Amino acid sequence: MQYFIDVILPIPLEKLFTYSVSKPEAEFLKPGMRIGVPFGKSKIYTALVYSIHNVKPEVYEAKEIHRILDEHPIVTAQQIKHWQWIAEYYMCTLGEVFRSAVPSAFLLESETLILRNESVEVNESDLEDDEFLVYEALQHQSALKVQEVSSIIDKKNILPTLNRLLEKKVILLKEEMYDQYKPKLLRYVKLGADYLSEQKLESLLESLSRAPKQSQVVLSLFQLQAVKKKPIKVSDLEEISGTSKSVIKALVDKEILQEYFIRTDRVNYEGEEENFSLKKLNEYQIEALNVIKENFKAKKVTLLHGVTSSGKTEVYVKLIEECIQSGKQALYLLPEIALTTQLISRLQDYFGEKVSVYHSKYNIQERVEVWNNVLAKKPKAQIVIGARSALFLPYSELGLIIVDEEHESSFKQFDPAPRYHARDAGIVLAGLHQSHILLGSATPSIESYFNAKTGKYGYAEIKRRFGNVLMPEIELVDLKEQARKRRMKGHFSERLLEEISNTLDAGEQVILFQNRRGYAPIVECTTCGHSPQCPNCDVSLTYHQYKKQLRCHYCSYHMALQESCQACGSPSLDTKGFGTEQVEKELETLFPQAKTWRMDLDTTRGKHGYEKIITAFEQQEMDILVGTQMLTKGLDFRNVSLVGIMNADSLLNFPDYRAHERCYQLLTQVSGRAGRTKKQGRVLIQTYNPFHQILKQVSTNDYVGMFTEQLYEREQYKYPPQNRIIRITFKHKEYNRLNEATEWFAQALRNALRGNILGPEYPPVARIRNQYLKNILVKIPPKQSAKKTKVIIKRIEKSFNAVSQFRSVRVIYNVDHI
Structure with missing residues (x-):
C-alpha cells in the first residue's frame, strides 16, 4: 500500500500539495509537523503536514519528501482550523497564513551550494576570466554559497556565469537546508572530578602557588560555590577573580576545571521572587467586573467601555489572575509595541515570570523560544502579551483573550496577506477554544458599540476615573482668530505657550501631539x-x-x-x-531651559527605542514630549497635567468614511494622558474650525452623540457596521493596462452583483514604488450573503486571469477594509 501526505506550502497557491512517503514515515508523521519538500525544479521548501492518506494524486506524480524536520508537531489542530477560517474570510491562501503565522526561523528554505565536479578534467584555457575565478576558489574550498560567488566575481547577477560553468561541466549544484534557530548555550565551570577530595585539593593549591592567577580562580570558585547554590557561569568567575578567559582556559586544559553548557532562553525575567499583591478595586470596577463575569457565563463576547484612566487594566489583571488559577493560558493583545513596554513591567510586578512577550521587535530566536514555551505549556508562558501576531501562537488551553484599545486600526494588517483584523480573528479563536474574550476601550469602535447595543455582545461600563479624578478640562483655541490678532509664535498660539510655561513652572510635564513625523x-x-x-x-x-x-x-x-x-x-x-521635528525645534528656542524629546518612528527604531523614551519620561528626566499617534495609546504618565494638540484639522479633513470617528478617538485618547492622578488635567486643541461638531463632542466627552450621528450617516451611505465592505486594489506599472483591467473587473462585478460597486477610482496616492494603484469598493448589504459574494468575486478573478493582457495585474483583497 502506498502512503501519501497533503502539505501546506508557505507560498500563495490555493491548493494543498501531495507527496509520497514510506510506511515508517507515514506512521511517524502527524499533522502539524514540518518537513522539507522539493517544489519546482530544484527548490526545497519547509511544508507543514496537513493530513496522511492513501489516495494517489491524479494530475501529477507525487514526489518524495526531502527530510523530516520535527519530532513532534509544532502547530496544533486548532491553529490549522483558525488559519483556514482566516484564509477563507480574508480571501487569501492557507500558505500565506502559514508564512505569516509562524516565526520565519521555522521556514527553512534551501540555499544553493556550488561544488567542484571532481569527475571531469578541466582545461583552464577554455575558461573565461570570471569562470576561472570561481574555479580557482573551488580549488581551495569544497563548496561556495551564491553570495560568496557574487563577491568573488564582483557582479550582482551571477546566473550567466554559473550557467556557462554548468554547460562546461566544471561545477555541480546542490540544495542544502540550514536551520536558522540556534539554542543559546551558556558556559559554566565546576571543579574537576579528580580534585573533589580534601587531600587532592591541598596538593592542588600547593602546586598552583607559583601561578597566583590560577590559584586566585580556584579560590574564587570556592567563594562563589559557598554563596550560590546554582551552577557557576564562566563570566561570573572571570569577574569575581579579576582574571581573563585565557587563565580559566588554561585550568580547563589542565583538567583542574571542567566546563559544561546549559541551554537557556534568551528572554528571562530578572525581577524579585516576591510579587506584588493585586490592587484593590473600587466600587465602579467591581460592578463592571461582575457584569463581565455574568456575560462570560452566557458565553458572550464582552465590551468594557471605561473612560480614560478609569483603571481598566486592574480589571483585566483580576480576570487574568482567575484564568491562571484555573490552570489556563491568557492572551493580552495590544495595538502598539510602545504600549507593551509599559504594561510588561506592570504585569510582571503582579505575575513575575509567568509573563511572555511576543512581537516583531523581538528577534527571530526570541520568538521561537516563546513559541516553544507556549507549545510546551511552560509556566513562564501562562500569560502572553503582544501585538497582533501573538494571536498565532500554539495555545492548547486558552482561557481568556483581552483585546485592549480594541478600536485601534493597528490591529488590522495591511501588507502582506493575510489582511486580518486581530480583534475579529481573536473572537473566532476564542470560539475555537471555548474561552472568554473581553474587548476594552475608552472610545469603542462603532462596530463593537453597535454590536453591544443590539445585544450581540455583552456590555460593561466604568464612567468614572480611578480615585474620582476629574476628566480633563478641554479648551478649543481658534487659530484663525489668533493669526488675525498676530498672536502666533511659529505654530504655537499665545494661549498654548502661556499654559506650557505655567505647567513647567509648577514642575509638571507636557505632551504635545502632532500626527506627522519629519520637519x-x-x-x-x-x-x-x-x-x-x-x-x-x-x-x-x-x-x-x-x-x-x-x-x-x-x-x-x-x-x-x-x-x-x-x-x-x-x-x-x-x-x-510642519511635523514633530519642527515642533521640537521651535520648543527649544521658546523654552531653552526645558528638556524636550520627541517620540515617532524615527526615534523608536531599535528594539528598546520605545522603552528608553517612556522610562525617561516616567522618571521625569524630560519636561516636554512631542509625538505622533504612538502617544495616544493607553500610556500612563503620572506627572502630565497638560496636553496640547498642535492641529486638529489635519485629522478631520481626510478622505475616508472613518475620519470623524478616528479623529474623535485620537483626540479623546490623547486628552486622556492629562491629569491621571490628583489634579484635573488641561487639554488645548488648536484648530481653524472650533465650531466643528466632532471637536465639540470631544470637548464635552459625548461619545453617544458621536456614535448616533456617525451611525446615521453610515446607514445612509451603506457603510459598516450594517453593511460589509471589501476593497479590491489593483497594481500594475503600466497606467493604461491598469485602467483597462479595472474597468473590465468592475463591469463584471456590476453584472454579477448589480449595485453597490464603487469605482474603479485612484487613491489619494495613486503610484507607489513605480506601481499604479486603483481601487474598487464592494458594499455588501445586510441581507446579502458575504460568503456567496466572495465566491462570485473569486470566480470573476479566475476569468480575469484567463485574459492574457490582465494576467500581470496584481489583485489584492482587503475584507472589512478600515
Missing part, C-alpha cells in the same frame, strides 16, 4: 513654486532636518536637501506644513 512635508521654491517629488511615488518628499535630507515615507527614497531650486535655480526655498 515639513513640503519644501517649495518661493520663485517658481516647484517642490521636489519622489521619482517612484506620487508624493512630495518630506524634509527631515536632523539628517538634512528629503525622504519619501512610502518607498524610503531619499536625497540631500538642495541648496537651490532644481527647476529654476533660485536659492529661496521655503517649507510648508
Whole structure:
C-alpha cells in the first residue's frame, strides 16, 4: 500500500500539495509537523503536514519528501482550523497564513551550494576570466554559497556565469537546508572530578602557588560555590577573580576545571521572587467586573467601555489572575509595541515570570523560544502579551483573550496577506477554544458599540476615573482668530505657550501631539513654486532636518536637501506644513531651559527605542514630549497635567468614511494622558474650525452623540457596521493596462452583483514604488450573503486571469477594509 501526505506550502497557491512517503514515515508523521519538500525544479521548501492518506494524486506524480524536520508537531489542530477560517474570510491562501503565522526561523528554505565536479578534467584555457575565478576558489574550498560567488566575481547577477560553468561541466549544484534557530548555550565551570577530595585539593593549591592567577580562580570558585547554590557561569568567575578567559582556559586544559553548557532562553525575567499583591478595586470596577463575569457565563463576547484612566487594566489583571488559577493560558493583545513596554513591567510586578512577550521587535530566536514555551505549556508562558501576531501562537488551553484599545486600526494588517483584523480573528479563536474574550476601550469602535447595543455582545461600563479624578478640562483655541490678532509664535498660539510655561513652572510635564513625523512635508521654491517629488511615488518628499535630507515615507527614497531650486535655480526655498521635528525645534528656542524629546518612528527604531523614551519620561528626566499617534495609546504618565494638540484639522479633513470617528478617538485618547492622578488635567486643541461638531463632542466627552450621528450617516451611505465592505486594489506599472483591467473587473462585478460597486477610482496616492494603484469598493448589504459574494468575486478573478493582457495585474483583497 502506498502512503501519501497533503502539505501546506508557505507560498500563495490555493491548493494543498501531495507527496509520497514510506510506511515508517507515514506512521511517524502527524499533522502539524514540518518537513522539507522539493517544489519546482530544484527548490526545497519547509511544508507543514496537513493530513496522511492513501489516495494517489491524479494530475501529477507525487514526489518524495526531502527530510523530516520535527519530532513532534509544532502547530496544533486548532491553529490549522483558525488559519483556514482566516484564509477563507480574508480571501487569501492557507500558505500565506502559514508564512505569516509562524516565526520565519521555522521556514527553512534551501540555499544553493556550488561544488567542484571532481569527475571531469578541466582545461583552464577554455575558461573565461570570471569562470576561472570561481574555479580557482573551488580549488581551495569544497563548496561556495551564491553570495560568496557574487563577491568573488564582483557582479550582482551571477546566473550567466554559473550557467556557462554548468554547460562546461566544471561545477555541480546542490540544495542544502540550514536551520536558522540556534539554542543559546551558556558556559559554566565546576571543579574537576579528580580534585573533589580534601587531600587532592591541598596538593592542588600547593602546586598552583607559583601561578597566583590560577590559584586566585580556584579560590574564587570556592567563594562563589559557598554563596550560590546554582551552577557557576564562566563570566561570573572571570569577574569575581579579576582574571581573563585565557587563565580559566588554561585550568580547563589542565583538567583542574571542567566546563559544561546549559541551554537557556534568551528572554528571562530578572525581577524579585516576591510579587506584588493585586490592587484593590473600587466600587465602579467591581460592578463592571461582575457584569463581565455574568456575560462570560452566557458565553458572550464582552465590551468594557471605561473612560480614560478609569483603571481598566486592574480589571483585566483580576480576570487574568482567575484564568491562571484555573490552570489556563491568557492572551493580552495590544495595538502598539510602545504600549507593551509599559504594561510588561506592570504585569510582571503582579505575575513575575509567568509573563511572555511576543512581537516583531523581538528577534527571530526570541520568538521561537516563546513559541516553544507556549507549545510546551511552560509556566513562564501562562500569560502572553503582544501585538497582533501573538494571536498565532500554539495555545492548547486558552482561557481568556483581552483585546485592549480594541478600536485601534493597528490591529488590522495591511501588507502582506493575510489582511486580518486581530480583534475579529481573536473572537473566532476564542470560539475555537471555548474561552472568554473581553474587548476594552475608552472610545469603542462603532462596530463593537453597535454590536453591544443590539445585544450581540455583552456590555460593561466604568464612567468614572480611578480615585474620582476629574476628566480633563478641554479648551478649543481658534487659530484663525489668533493669526488675525498676530498672536502666533511659529505654530504655537499665545494661549498654548502661556499654559506650557505655567505647567513647567509648577514642575509638571507636557505632551504635545502632532500626527506627522519629519520637519515639513513640503519644501517649495518661493520663485517658481516647484517642490521636489519622489521619482517612484506620487508624493512630495518630506524634509527631515536632523539628517538634512528629503525622504519619501512610502518607498524610503531619499536625497540631500538642495541648496537651490532644481527647476529654476533660485536659492529661496521655503517649507510648508510642519511635523514633530519642527515642533521640537521651535520648543527649544521658546523654552531653552526645558528638556524636550520627541517620540515617532524615527526615534523608536531599535528594539528598546520605545522603552528608553517612556522610562525617561516616567522618571521625569524630560519636561516636554512631542509625538505622533504612538502617544495616544493607553500610556500612563503620572506627572502630565497638560496636553496640547498642535492641529486638529489635519485629522478631520481626510478622505475616508472613518475620519470623524478616528479623529474623535485620537483626540479623546490623547486628552486622556492629562491629569491621571490628583489634579484635573488641561487639554488645548488648536484648530481653524472650533465650531466643528466632532471637536465639540470631544470637548464635552459625548461619545453617544458621536456614535448616533456617525451611525446615521453610515446607514445612509451603506457603510459598516450594517453593511460589509471589501476593497479590491489593483497594481500594475503600466497606467493604461491598469485602467483597462479595472474597468473590465468592475463591469463584471456590476453584472454579477448589480449595485453597490464603487469605482474603479485612484487613491489619494495613486503610484507607489513605480506601481499604479486603483481601487474598487464592494458594499455588501445586510441581507446579502458575504460568503456567496466572495465566491462570485473569486470566480470573476479566475476569468480575469484567463485574459492574457490582465494576467500581470496584481489583485489584492482587503475584507472589512478600515
